[in-house]
């Protein structure tokens with residue numbers, strides 16, 4: 336059964352103003368999220384995951400950011416060009432977002448109750464009593480025990496895991512169609528991470544929402560996403576269904592990254608590495624952005640910027656030599 | 665036969681005053697580290713790993729307990745000179761190379777700082793040593809005059825390691841040295857630490873919260889929970905037959921790139937914030953196997969198989 340596309344990002348280029356003019360932070364980014372699925376976006380730091388995610392809701396500061404190209408197709412419109420009014424409706428209502436550090440989105444001087452009730456009263460026009468009742472329900476929904484008492488706590492009284500639960504409660508309050516979760520468990524311990532990811536999975540099912548799960552952790556993507564987009568140096572280098580990506584990666588970077596992850600189930604000592612360093616987006620690299628670190632680079636890799644090409648069976652990769660060699664599903 | 669350990673820690677306790685109450689950050693920790701060996705120390709944040717490491721290298725004073733380093737008892741009674749001599753043989757590598765390096769100090773001066781403090785080297789010998797250290801950690805000999813911000817995160821960690829190596833230590837406490845690095849950089853640093861160990865015969869206490877990284881570098885692994893070691897075993901043993909329910913839970917919770925068939929269930933709840941207020945086994949509020957005795961009596965760390973110790977009433981053998 337082919338799922339419907341809920342939102343698609345097409346040819347997105349975002350620039351920031353730097354010392355030497357405008358710099359592309361992400362360039363020509365394409366991905367789509369289908370109704371009800373979890374799409375993982377994975378890549379190392381600085382690869383453009385957050386910039387892409389924030390662009391969906393146009394959350395970048397206006398003065399120093401330029402959406403140089405692209406369309407964000409959602410509900411028959413382009414979110415990059417819709418009216419401010421429509422955009423506000425979408426934000427926090429139909430598309431919600433949570434971040435790595437819940438403290439940065441929580442107000443330290445307001446109780447949890449105030450912060451959950453505020454959007455309920457604003458967006459849904461609930462009375463104070465109804466909003467409080469709903470807020471307690473939401474805290475219970477994110478499995479916070481003793482919710483009717485905890486709701487009057489202030490954020491600093493909660494652990495990192497509890498704060499993230501509160502952020503999730505606020506995010507799902509209006510039953511969004513899409514939840515964008517940007518490294519939601521990166522700051523948490525591994526047992527708490529698995530609790531939060533499990534919660535997200537359950538809520539996704541209950542609400543029937545789609546999730547874009549952004550992470551640097553390949554294991555998180557492997558276990559929680561259905562499809563995945565791999566980013567490197569501001570570009571999408573590969574996208575595929577999760578099993579295909581992990582079993583048969585096409586792009587040399589994806590393959591290297593998977594191999595570099597230490598295996599908790601084997602006594603391997605020396606780890607596989609990718610040589611060199613992660614490039615800064617302002618560093619000009621001709622041809623394939625990965626070519627200085629790629630052991631398979633051929634002459635054209637140093638001159639021709641490769642396109643994201645179909646490797647068969649819904650698998651796309653930005654590596655012409657590998658695609659030509661038919662290293663695909 | 666194994667040689668005598670170079671680090672012997674017994675019943676280490678550290679309490680901090682926290683909002684009127686006392687917090688037992690380290691609550692009776694004992695372990696050994698052998699010559700040329702790596703002991704991994706894992707556990708969730710707040711479990712007392714860093715405090716343990718900081719006490720070992722003298723950055724923090726223990727509340728009680730004994731530490732023997734290189735066959736020498738370290739106590740407040742040890743003379744200053746004796747302490748200094750031992751301390752030189754011990755170094756520390758920090759988690760965040762970003763914050764542990766002075767942003768206004770060139771790489772060469774950061775690396776040479778321990779040499780400068782120790783004194784006794786000519787300018788030329790000092791500079792030669794710096795270039796040698798740069799090369800040892802895989803950085804170009806010529807990059808010494810650059811400032812920290814001109815390096816990547818992985819390169820800054822290499823500088824931190826070079827600095828730790830300056831005084832030719834025998835034992836290094838590495839506190840989350842790869843935790844803030846990306847996967848591809850992390851693998852490079854783990855390999856560097858392994859290479860240096862082989863070349864220089866170093867011993868490490870490798871502290872991390874990532875069990876997979878710890879498996880790749882350690883010979884033995886200790887698991888900490890709420891200030892105590894709850895399990896310690898050779899790595900293969902610990903990862904393939906974990907006996908403490910907390911170790912089992914930690915291993916189960918790692919998201920895997922390659923699916924693992926035999927995984928335990930995920931635990932609920934969180935690390936207690938006030939260790940003192942949890943009676944009995946500190947893990948009992950989260951433990952799926954807790955029984956009456958767990959709520960009353962704290963289990964002791966005891967040998968349950970050769971070289972394999974666990975602190976859990978489930979594994980008590982009647983005396």
Ligand SMILES: Nc1ncnc2c1ncn2[C@@H]1O[C@H](COP(=O)(O)OP(=O)(O)O)[C@@H](O)[C@H]1O
Nearest residue numbers: 351360378379380381382383384385386387616
């Ligand atoms: N507000 C900003 N101003 C300038 N550069 C930015 C800004 N936000 C991000 N960048 C740059 O854009 C690139 C992509 O960043 P980001 O999307 O945050 O990466 P990540 O994949 O780690 O989320 C990085 O090089 C980053 O430094």
Ligand SMILES: Nc1ncnc2c1ncn2[C@@H]1O[C@H](COP(=O)(O)OP(=O)(O)O)[C@@H](O)[C@H]1O
Nearest residue numbers: 680681682689708709710711712713714715716
């Ligand atoms: N200087 C200090 N003062 C008060 N409490 C401290 C201090 N250092 C650490 N702690 C507390 O001790 C406990 C253990 O901390 P730490 O050793 O840093 O754990 P870990 O390294 O395992 O995350 C934590 O609860 C922490 O808040």
Ligand code: SF4
Nearest residue numbers: 623626629632636654
């Ligand atoms: S396009 Fe060339 S340089 Fe880039 S990943 Fe493929 S082979 Fe390597």
Ligand code: SF4
Nearest residue numbers: 945948951958976977
């Ligand atoms: S002693 Fe009891 S509560 Fe503690 S880990 Fe063992 S079974 Fe669980």
Ligand SMILES: [Mg+2]
Nearest residue numbers: 384385386518
């Ligand atoms: Mg980010």
Ligand SMILES: [Mg+2]
Nearest residue numbers: 713714715840
């Ligand atoms: Mg620590």
